[in-house]
Amino acid sequence: MSTRPIATTRAVTGIPTGRLAVWWIIASEIVIFGGVLGSYIMHRLGHPEWAHQSIHTNTWAGAFNTLVLLTSSLCAVLAHQAAEEGDGKKAARFLYLTVLGGLTFLTVKGFEWRSEIHHGYTLTSNTFWSFYYMAAGLHGLHVIAGMVLMLFVAADARQGRELQRVENVGLYWHFVDIVWIFLFPLLYIAK
Amino acid sequence: MRETTESPQHSHEDQPQTHHERPGFFRRYFWSTDHKIIGSQYLFTGMAMALVGGFTVYAFRMQLAFPGQSVPGWGRVTASDYNALVTTHGSVMIFWVAMPVLIAALGNYLIPLMIGCDDMVFPRINRLSYQLFLISALVLLGSFLVQGGAFGGAWTSYPPLSAKPQYNLTPAGASLWLGAVALEFVAFLLGGINFVTTVMNSRAPGMKMFDIPIVVWMIIIASILFMASVGPLVAGAVMLLFDQLAGTGFFDPAKGGDPVLWQHLFWFFGHPEVYVVMLPAFGIVAEVLTVFSRKKLFAYKTVLYTAVGTGVLSFFVWAHHQFIAGIDPRMANIFSLTTLLISIPVAEMMFVYIATLYGGSIRLATPMLWAIAFIAEFLLGGVTGIFLGSAGSDIYFHDTYFVLAHFHYTFFPIAFISVFAALTHWFPKMYGRLMSETFGKVHFWGTIIPFNFIFIPLFFLGARGDHRRIYDYSNFPDSMRAGMQDLRVLATLSLVVLLAFQVVFLINYFYSIFFGPKAPENPWRANTLEWVAPSPPPHGNFPEGLPNVYRGPYEYSHPDRVEDFWPQNEAG
Numbered sequence: 001m002s003t004r005p006i007a008t009t010r011a012v013t014g015i016p017t018g019r020l021a022v023w024w025i026i027a028s029e030i031v032i033f034g035g036v037l038g039s040y041i042m043h044r045l046g047h048p049e050w051a052h053q054s055i056h057t058n059t060w061a062g063a064f065n066t067l068v069l070l071t072s073s074l075c076a077v078l079a080h081q082a083a084e085e086g087d088g089k090k091a092a093r094f095l096y097l098t099v100l101g102g103l104t105f106l107t108v109k110g111f112e113w114r115s116e117i118h119h120g121y122t123l124t125s126n127t128f129w130s131f132y133y134m135a136a137g138l139h140g141l142h143v144i145a146g147m148v149l150m151l152f153v154a155a156d157a158r159q160g161r162e163l164q165r166v167e168n169v170g171l172y173w174h175f176v177d178i179v180w181i182f183l184f185p186l187l188y189i190a191k
Numbered sequence: 192m193r194e195t196t197e198s199p200q201h202s203h204e205d206q207p208q209t210h211h212e213r214p215g216f217f218r219r220y221f222w223s224t225d226h227k228i229i230g231s232q233y234l235f236t237g238m239a240m241a242l243v244g245g246f247t248v249y250a251f252r253m254q255l256a257f258p259g260q261s262v263p264g265w266g267r268v269t270a271s272d273y274n275a276l277v278t279t280h281g282s283v284m285i286f287w288v289a290m291p292v293l294i295a296a297l298g299n300y301l302i303p304l305m306i307g308c309d310d311m312v313f314p315r316i317n318r319l320s321y322q323l324f325l326i327s328a329l330v331l332l333g334s335f336l337v338q339g340g341a342f343g344g345a346w347t348s349y350p351p352l353s354a355k356p357q358y359n360l361t362p363a364g365a366s367l368w369l370g371a372v373a374l375e376f377v378a379f380l381l382g383g384i385n386f387v388t389t390v391m392n393s394r395a396p397g398m399k400m401f402d403i404p405i406v407v408w409m410i411i412i413a414s415i416l417f418m419a420s421v422g423p424l425v426a427g428a429v430m431l432l433f434d435q436l437a438g439t440g441f442f443d444p445a446k447g448g449d450p451v452l453w454q455h456l457f458w459f460f461g462h463p464e465v466y467v468v469m470l471p472a473f474g475i476v477a478e479v480l481t482v483f484s485r486k487k488l489f490a491y492k493t494v495l496y497t498a499v500g501t502g503v504l505s506f507f508v509w510a511h512h513q514f515i516a517g518i519d520p521r522m523a524n525i526f527s528l529t530t531l532l533i534s535i536p537v538a539e540m541m542f543v544y545i546a547t548l549y550g551g552s553i554r555l556a557t558p559m560l561w562a563i564a565f566i567a568e569f570l571l572g573g574v575t576g577i578f579l580g581s582a583g584s585d586i587y588f589h590d591t592y593f594v595l596a597h598f599h600y601t602f603f604p605i606a607f608i609s610v611f612a613a614l615t616h617w618f619p620k621m622y623g624r625l626m627s628e629t630f631g632k633v634h635f636w637g638t639i640i641p642f643n644f645i646f647i648p649l650f651f652l653g654a655r656g657d658h659r660r661i662y663d664y665s666n667f668p669d670s671m672r673a674g675m676q677d678l679r680v681l682a683t684l685s686l687v688v689l690l691a692f693q694v695v696f697l698i699n700y701f702y703s704i705f706f707g708p709k710a711p712e713n714p715w716r717a718n719t720l721e722w723v724a725p726s727p728p729p730h731g732n733f734p735e736g737l738p739n740v741y742r743g744p745y746e747y748s749h750p751d752r753v754e755d756f757w758p759q760n761e762a763g
Binding site: 005006007008010011012013015017020021024025027028029030031032033034035036038039042043046047123124126127128130131134138 | 303308309310311312313314380383384385387388389391392393394418419420421422423424425426427429430433437438439440441446447448449452456459731737
């Protein structure tokens with residue numbers, strides 16, 4: 001790609017094209033997670049006995065992970081602020097911190113799942129656990145995707161290129177964060 | 192803040208990109224980011240898949256008309272062949288023909304031209320979208336070659352039939368089908384985001400909301416509907432894939448799941464999907480009708496608002512597919528009501544189109560014939576839908592040929608009649624040449640007449656209680672009452688005639704691409720911006736600079752003008 005089309009540089013709505021597209025991506029993702037959570041909630045209401053299953057989830061690990069994700073979102077905001085000031089290097093540093101947050105989240109998650117599988121709660125033991133692994137797994141894939149994207153954006157930002165992408169990737173990261181805010185009470189706290 | 196984050200290229204606005212080296216054949220046609228090439232890729236892939244869909248329907252209709260006999264070109268259709276053929280026909284025609292041709296191909300080709308910019312806002316995502324789509328098509332076709340053959344659980348893929356290999360007997364085919372559909376959804380999500388962002392942000396200077404041609408509006412509304420409805424089915428597809436491969440029980444009551452959940456997730460997408468493909472078809476018809484009746488579109492804003500209204504309502508009708516699935520009868524009442532309500536905006540659009548024709552100087556060129564046929568045939572589809580929308584009569588008609596005929600009376604006009612209108616209308620722009628009118632009219636009558644002879648018999652069969660998922664009717668005395676087999680044979684023979692006449696179209700299309708008479712820039716004397724560009728438009732679309740817009744798209748036969756059209760880009 002040598003040049004960008006003129007189309008990409010126009011902004012009739014006043015919103016830069018990249019950010020507008022991220023909002024539409026988020027909108028389409030909301031309905032995907034909406035489908036997962038809606039199905040889960042309907043099942044959960046029909047099966048009060050699932051409370052005996054959810055008691056085996058590790059609420060403290062989940063709470064710690066919530067804190068980690070929220071902190072990483074703060075880093076994403078700080079990266080955006082640095083990008084607005086034109087400081088690409090600082091923005092990249094904050095993005096790396098955000099990636100670190102994602103990595104911590106996944107590590108904790110890995111230990112959690114290991115211990116649960118070890119205790120015999122696997123994907124197929126019961127539909128509660130099927131939902132648990134499926135919903136958290138789908139969310140985990142989004143975390144990984146966000147981290148990969150951030151590494152690319154950070155590499156550009158370090159050299160002062162494409163700084164508008166720092167905000168866009170941050171928006172996506174906040175969305176992934178918010179999905180977790182819904183998953184945590186539904187899967188861990190509701191006992 | 193905006194100044195620092197936006198790309199600082201606004202100063203280059205309106206300078207056409209003229210210096211392009213001509214890339215090699217492969218990069219030009221297979222790796223291009225040009226929206227017109229990507230549109231053509233979608234179009235030709237859709238055409239190829241339409242041949243697959245046409246061939247499968249030929250094979251299983253022959254089995255129904257002449258059970259147990261060898262079908263020329265396929266051989267004996269076994270029961271599992273029959274299942275795979277029916278499933279493939281349904282899936283291919285909806286997901287790999289209607290969607291890519293109506294939305295992806297025409298959207299890609301028309302949107303940047305009609306809103307006056309040089310390309311989509313994300314050309315490389317656009318290319319990725321097509322590549323994912325191509326892979327999904329290959330995965331689907333490849334599933335014919337795996338152990339057990341292609342999936343045979345119908346395009347709705349209801350569990351437990353689709354979830355358990357001991358029921359569907361196609362363990363690999365079922366998962367490949369699901370994977371192909373999911374991949375295809377990703378492709379269209381990428382495309383849809385591109386379309387919506389492009390139209391929101393990259394319109395020509397001066398093009399206000401109500402100056403956007405109706406077909407562009409319709410594709411955008413359809414893309415948003417698709418984005419808003421497909422999510423739950425993606426979630427459902429993940430769950431079904433887990434049920435198939437990992438042994439979970441999301442849709443298995445024995446393990447605490449619920450098979451009706453799939454029906455909800457599927458139809459929450461499946462019904463808006465009808466409108467996802469219907470709205471662009473209505474958009475095409477609006478463009479063609481105004482051009483060939485030399486009249487302003489009657490009630491532009493009404494069309495727009497009814498389209499939005501249809502889109503919103505379409506999210507509240509899905510359970511009319513499940514009246515016999517054991518849903519609460521009170522729910523059935525509500526969904527009957529919403530279903531009957533949705534016929535109001537659609538009927539309103541019909542009236543608007545007829546009012547557009549009224550008093551116009553109508554010219555019955557091939558595209559116009561298709562557009563008028565669309566209105567007439569779709570009307571029949573809509574009217575028969577009333578019987579299926581009300582729970583009382585639907586319980587009798589459910590899963591009969593009546594449903595099938597109703598569905599085809601809506602989908603055939605959408606996926607074929609409107610597409611033929613579009614292809615014949617925009618052909619001069621796409622290739623810079625004209626198609627043959629004589630061949631066009633032969634193809635038109637050769638398609639419309641057999642089409643009615645296929646599906647009117649099926650209405651009668653359905654009303655007499657013919658169930659649609661039966662491999663060999665001669666096993667059922669109730670389905671072999673006097674005249675019923677004759678109707679099946681009539682439908683099948685009409686289908687063969689219809690398929691044969693498509694050859695006329697293909698010859699006309701591909702011959703005219705290379706040898707048709709040269710077309711001027713604006714052969715139909717139309718107003719919209721794509722006719723300002725040269726035919727065919729070069730890379731960058733408007734070599735003389737991107738156009739500005741001064742008026743709405745339908746200013747035909749304006750009393751103050753000598754010419755009966757008034758292009759959107761003409762100042763003054």
